[in-house]
Amino acid sequence: MSRLEDRIRAGGFVLTAELLTVNTGGLDAVHERFEPYEDYVDAINATDNTAAHAHAAPLAVAIALKQLGMEPVMQLVCRDRNRLALEADIVGAALHGIENICCLTGDDVTAGDEPEARRVFDLDSPQLIATAQAISGGRYLSGRRIEPAPHLFIGAVENPGAPPYEARVERALKKVRAGARFFQLQLCFDKERVERFMRAAVESGLAAQAAIIQSICLVRSPSALRFVDEKVPGITVPHELIEHCERADDPEEACFQLGAEFAAHALAQPGVRGLHLISFRREAGIARLCRQLGIPTREERETSGYRHPVAV
């Protein structure tokens, strides 16, 4: 059983982070990306061609993370591979002991720098989750047996900040029925939307059936916030927040404190089981955020049976 699954099953607080994209530089390049915060996180996501830009493959990066002693979450999107390739990546990951698989639809090819590419979407994300679930039950989609069945811990994403707002929890429940056991929610800069989503998640039973992990954006510059707002599909950053950071005497500090504010808000929501920390381009202080929020290191959390930080 993966550490992430173990912590979630034990009812503990979990902390994950998104590895900055990797293109070259060997294992050192992978390690230097997470070294600043390696003592804090339970697992790190190996992303899959984020925003439809090609990078080192999630399977390769997940294996690298594992070789470096860090637990990976392998993301898989439906945009670039048909069902055979997706199944191959899942069993390939399991072959290397990678159990955490996070299944996403994926941004469209038009969001990327090779918009002329063919979009695949042979499966959609609930179908991908169900496919992973079938594999963990010892079968490919065809029904062909896999013995012994690989153990998987399957996750998904849902976006509380995109319409149709009232259908998002229902869609997440569909993903739970397909096999999802954790959610790394999409970044959402609208606190009211987060509150509404979490309220509905608790009331509908979603939060009891799957661990909901809220994503937090940590950046070093207001221009990175503008990039997220303009270039990342499904995320809106209110312009007053960007301008607030731009006008600050120390814009980098203002961006950090903005992330800390959203993190504290997320932790105050009933049903939130952890945080997923995302930086763009440059790592922006994940360890510092943990210290500011009073989140102990992973080792301290494990030994103390830590459940939830006090929101500050």
Add this chain to the structure above:
Amino acid sequence: MAGPHGPLAAVEYAVKKPIWGCQMCGQCVLHSTGMTCPMNCPKQLRNGPCGGVRPNGNCEVKPDMKCVWLKAYERADKLPVWGEEIHELRPPVDNRLWGTSSWRNYFSGRDKQTPEGWA
């Protein structure tokens, strides 16, 4: 999309294209998606909207088009029957059926066949 194969498919296409923008996937799920064809979603998602829907409710890929799934949920709510079916998990598309008549596949049961490993 695929062109219709054979006379029955041609009739089906002639009826369903103007009304629902039928793409001839051959495994019609219109009734369970608020009579809104999910194959008009640029990602052809059959189980609900992606996370890229714009704040105004329009499509990530086609900014001037309303998200197919927003329409689907709104219409499913208003349907006197089938409304709840929108929440069901629909299986992956059988890509062998493109261009064939979904009417024939419905009555023969062909459109209910799923791979053995599909729960």
